Amino acid sequence: MINQTHFEKLYHEYRILVFNVALNYLQNLEDAEEVTQDVFVKVYYSLENFNQKSSYKTWIYRITINQCLDFIKKKNSQKRFFIFGKKSQNEQEYLNTATFEHPGILMENKEDAAILFEVINSLTENQKTAFLLSKLDGLSNPEIAEIMQLSISSVESLIFRAKGALQEKLAEKFKNYRKK
Template structure:
């Protein structure tokens, strides 16, 4: 048991920032990213002894973090929809709070542009969003993205191409609306 604990501690120490940053890329909110990170490391602690090393620990953590992030977002969005249909809550702010895009890596003056970009990224299908974030935001190579997503490199390239095309179209529409409203 102490061997597993020591392994968990070393995994946590080495990868907690990576997990947090991936979660932050999905949640775009510091508190949500912290919650997702905690969930990831709870899951890692429970299953580290079962890790079979078919892939690297980093790849395994990426997969867990992406899945936890997507699940968290789905759950949060379903709470918002449920609230719209009449659920009463003691914490209505929590249910109606949209991402405020608190990303510490982005300068204050760039946060508004980044907020618009991530709002549009969030409209992409999950697989396109994941490939785009891993490649363009996290800076991973296509082979690394391929391993994390468990798809071929050509499938990664296709997802990124389609994501960029869709983002270009949606962002151009967004900025067109912005210019009309000014």
């Protein structure tokens, strides 16, 4: 039996964290809100089976990241189907795939931030996850290792490779950007 009070306490304690992680991953307010709802539906139905091998925070982080990855895969498959004739209610969604709507970014920095997140989104899933958890959420490598179920040295390696890839890709992007 699910303890409603316990669920509500978890919801109030972690809803902002879940929303921020989703927003960092998806860079779109509506998508982040949708994923946040999906995460808490999953938490609600999985709560009675939570085995407490990790903290609630780690468990909820893991669910959030998996929901974000699933959401991205679903959205990408919808875009591919669109090419073959699937119509969308919102064609702008397909025409403008790299929109950037992060509310924490000042208007004059939106273009640079859009380029940065475009490059972050080109990282492998594990590099992107480790990088976002480290740099945007400020988590320690041991915390990231627990969330991602990897060794600390693997997390360090992922972050190191992510930084290298970002430096290389951003240098190229801004070199091309300045030529315009």
